[in-house]
Amino acid sequence: MRGNSGANLDIDLVRINELRKSYFRGEQTVTVLKGINLKVQNGGFTALMGPSGSGKSTLLNLIAGIDKPDSGRLTVSGIDITSLSESDLAEWRSQNIGFIFQFYNLMPVLTAAQNVELPLLLLNFTSKARRSRARMVLEMVGLEDRLDHYPNELSGGQQQRVAIARAIVTDPTLIVADEPTGDLDRQSASDVLDLLQRLNLEVGKTIIMVTHDIHATRSAKDVIHLDKGELVENKPLAY
Amino acid sequence: MLFILNISLKNAFRHKIRTILTLLGLAVALLAFGLLQTVITAWYSKATSASTARLVTRNATSLIFDLPIYYKDQIRGIKGITEVAHAQWFGGIYKLPKNFFPQFAVSSNYLDVYSDFILTDEKKIAWINEKRGAIVGRQLANRFNFKEGDRIQLKGTIYPGNWEFIIKGVYEGSDDTKVTDRMFFHWDYLNSYILGIPKNNLAAPNNVGVFISTIDDSRNAARISDNIDTFFKNSVAPSYTETEQAFQLGFVAMSDQIIEAIRTVSYVIVLIILAVMANTMSMSVRERTRELATMKALGFKPSFLSTLIFSESLLIALIGGSIGMLLTPPSASAFQLVTDNIFPVFAVSQKTVMLQIICASSVGVLAAIAPAINVFKIKVVDGLKTVT
Numbered sequence: 001m002r003g004n005s006g007a008n009l010d011i012d013l014v015r016i017n018e019l020r021k022s023y024f025r026g027e028q029t030v031t032v033l034k035g036i037n038l039k040v041q042n043g044g045f046t047a048l049m050g051p052s053g054s055g056k057s058t059l060l061n062l063i064a065g066i067d068k069p070d071s072g073r074l075t076v077s078g079i080d081i082t083s084l085s086e087s088d089l090a091e092w093r094s095q096n097i098g099f100i101f102q103f104y105n106l107m108p109v110l111t112a113a114q115n116v117e118l119p120l121l122l123l124n125f126t127s128k129a130r131r132s133r134a135r136m137v138l139e140m141v142g143l144e145d146r147l148d149h150y151p152n153e154l155s156g157g158q159q160q161r162v163a164i165a166r167a168i169v170t171d172p173t174l175i176v177a178d179e180p181t182g183d184l185d186r187q188s189a190s191d192v193l194d195l196l197q198r199l200n201l202e203v204g205k206t207i208i209m210v211t212h213d214i215h216a217t218r219s220a221k222d223v224i225h226l227d228k229g230e231l232v233e234n235k236p237l238a239y
Numbered sequence: 240m241l242f243i244l245n246i247s248l249k250n251a252f253r254h255k256i257r258t259i260l261t262l263l264g265l266a267v268a269l270l271a272f273g274l275l276q277t278v279i280t281a282w283y284s285k286a287t288s289a290s291t292a293r294l295v296t297r298n299a300t301s302l303i304f305d306l307p308i309y310y311k312d313q314i315r316g317i318k319g320i321t322e323v324a325h326a327q328w329f330g331g332i333y334k335l336p337k338n339f340f341p342q343f344a345v346s347s348n349y350l351d352v353y354s355d356f357i358l359t360d361e362k363k364i365a366w367i368n369e370k371r372g373a374i375v376g377r378q379l380a381n382r383f384n385f386k387e388g389d390r391i392q393l394k395g396t397i398y399p400g401n402w403e404f405i406i407k408g409v410y411e412g413s414d415d416t417k418v419t420d421r422m423f424f425h426w427d428y429l430n431s432y433i434l435g436i437p438k439n440n441l442a443a444p445n446n447v448g449v450f451i452s453t454i455d456d457s458r459n460a461a462r463i464s465d466n467i468d469t470f471f472k473n474s475v476a477p478s479y480t481e482t483e484q485a486f487q488l489g490f491v492a493m494s495d496q497i498i499e500a501i502r503t504v505s506y507v508i509v510l511i512i513l514a515v516m517a518n519t520m521s522m523s524v525r526e527r528t529r530e531l532a533t534m535k536a537l538g539f540k541p542s543f544l545s546t547l548i549f550s551e552s553l554l555i556a557l558i559g560g561s562i563g564m565l566l567t568p569p570s571a572s573a574f575q576l577v578t579d580n581i582f583p584v585f586a587v588s589q590k591t592v593m594l595q596i597i598c599a600s601s602v603g604v605l606a607a608i609a610p611a612i613n614v615f616k617i618k619v620v621d622g623l624k625t626v627t
């Protein structure tokens with residue numbers, strides 16, 4: 001794992017200025033994000049909370065580069081990702097973003113190890129290097145004995161840990177997680193949160209996590225609240 | 240590369256029943272296509288094995304009218320002709336009408352003209368020396384288990400009565416493509432019978448159906464044919480002469496429309512399986528929208544994902560197609576058996592195999608086009624929301 005290099009330590013990884021996003025349905029315009037201003041520090045662990053429909057997923061998707069804003073600035077490690085082409089953005093994501101989804105989104109036809117290897121296909125690893133790397137991160141998430149299991153042979157918590165392994169295997173700059181514990185029981189949820197916290201504290205991964213779970217905020221360093229498309233507060237927790 | 244193949248194979252067999260049914264459909268379609276194409280090939284092989292170095296002279300009005308036997312010497316006198324034989328259609332029934340096979344009353348030099356039929360001199364002489372002697376082709380002999388020395392009875396249709404023949408030999412084709420399903424016996428035997436019965440319209444004595452001539456050089460076929468027909472232009476029965484191949488193709492052409500229909504049906508079958516296959520692929524890909532969106536989020540480009548879909552489709556089409564292709568030769572043999580050898584040569588040709596490969600691959604590629612285009616259209620954010 002690359003961890004934090006000293007030079008990047010004190011700059012903000014994500015900078016957001018006056019970010020706006022609306023949806024147009026016929027005559028009707030639904031403004032989902034009404035001018036967001038936000039900074040996420042390198043090595044930060046930000047929990048994004050707020051009522052349903054407040055725009056959390058929309059904001060996260062913009063930061064992760066799978067959606068485009070209408071206006072405003074959005075840079076990740078200094079790169080203005082809103083100006084990248086689809087194809088450049090895809091390449092940028094493969095190198096910089098680790099995704100964790102609520103419903104894991106593993107490929108059902110691939111084993112745990114193959115799922116974890118998947119993102120490495122985009123990064124010119126030899127098949128041998130892919131395998132050993134996938135094995136290593138699966139060990140990190142405590143699934144070294146489940147390498148050849150298919151997703152449907154794993155519990156929800158285990159599947160989410162495979163997904164986390166897939167998210168970190170490329171050593172991305174930023175991990176985005178949209179309600180990663182939303183589909184899990186209390187114990188599995190707490191395991192997943194511990195794992196994310198460890199990744200943040202021990203490996204220095206920057207994490208932005210959308211959550212409804214108040215327990216989840218304990219793992220985070222910051223909690224920000226979104227309501228009707230606006231940031232309500234931005235209070236530091238664990239500083 | 241290995242990864243693409245692996246994931247395509249796994250994706251292809253996600254819905255086992257659906258895929259197996261699709262494979263079955265593909266196999267049956269390609270099999271049917273192969274058999275129909277083989278019927279077409281078999282049909283034309285009869286004609287294309289006929290020679291351009293032989294001329295067939297018949298009555299200019301119609302094949303059902305005959306020519307007088309004395310034309311033979313006159314034809315032989317025309318420059319370029321090397322040998323002339325004659326033949327008359329007999330049309331007898333062996334036990335049951337369904338046992339149909341061609342029988343000809345021929346001149347004793349008939350095999351000299353037909354070098355593609357091989358019979359030893361010894362057997363030929365034995366045949367010539369037996370008034371009721373007949374020779375049968377290998378395919379015909381195999382079909383009815385005819386052997387030398389067998390006495391067989393044919394019930395005449397044009398020439399009434401029960402006719403007895405003694406088989407004096409089994410001739411072979413000079414190679415595998417030769418059709419050897421005919422029986423030949425002596426024209427003299429037939430003619431002496433006709434001379435002995437009261438005059439009637441169907442059977443007049445001293446007549447033959449066709450003269451078959453060999454010529455010195457097949458490039459002169461047109462000129463020699465003209466010379467023959469000019470010679471008989473003002474006689475009682477004007478003649479019409481053409482190469483044997485043209486003569487046979489004339490027979491085949493009568494059924495051209497049927498053959499065209501068979502050909503069309505064979506391609507329609509492929510089109511139907513294409514529609515089925517395209518539907519299967521679209522369905523599978525639609526069900527995978529969320530997975531595809533996930534892969535896009537991870538950074539996979541739509542072109543890569545389309546490649547996965549194309550290779551999956553091609554894989555299914557080629558597996559199903561191969562099963563159908565493997566089944567074609569044995570089915571062709573079975574078909575030949577149950578159809579009582581209407582086609583003496585019924586082998587799956589190389590061209591048919593090539594067409595099958597082309598059809599299967601085309602089905603694979605074409606079926607994947609629409610779903611592959613859809614992959615480009617999936618927006619990551621929307622795709623991630625779909626529930627499956």
Ligand SMILES: Nc1ncnc2c1ncn2[C@@H]1O[C@H](COP(=O)(O)OP(=O)(O)OP(=O)(O)O)[C@@H](O)[C@H]1O
Nearest residue numbers: 023024030032050051052053054055056057058059
């Ligand atoms: N494709 C779309 N078309 C129209 N409106 C949309 C679309 N996607 C999202 N929205 C609207 O944007 C708003 C914010 O959606 P978003 O998914 O960001 O909410 P959220 O905060 O993540 O909610 P939840 O907690 O329920 O996941 C919602 O009101 C939703 O109706």
Ligand SMILES: [Mg+2]
Nearest residue numbers: 056057058178
């Ligand atoms: Mg959401």
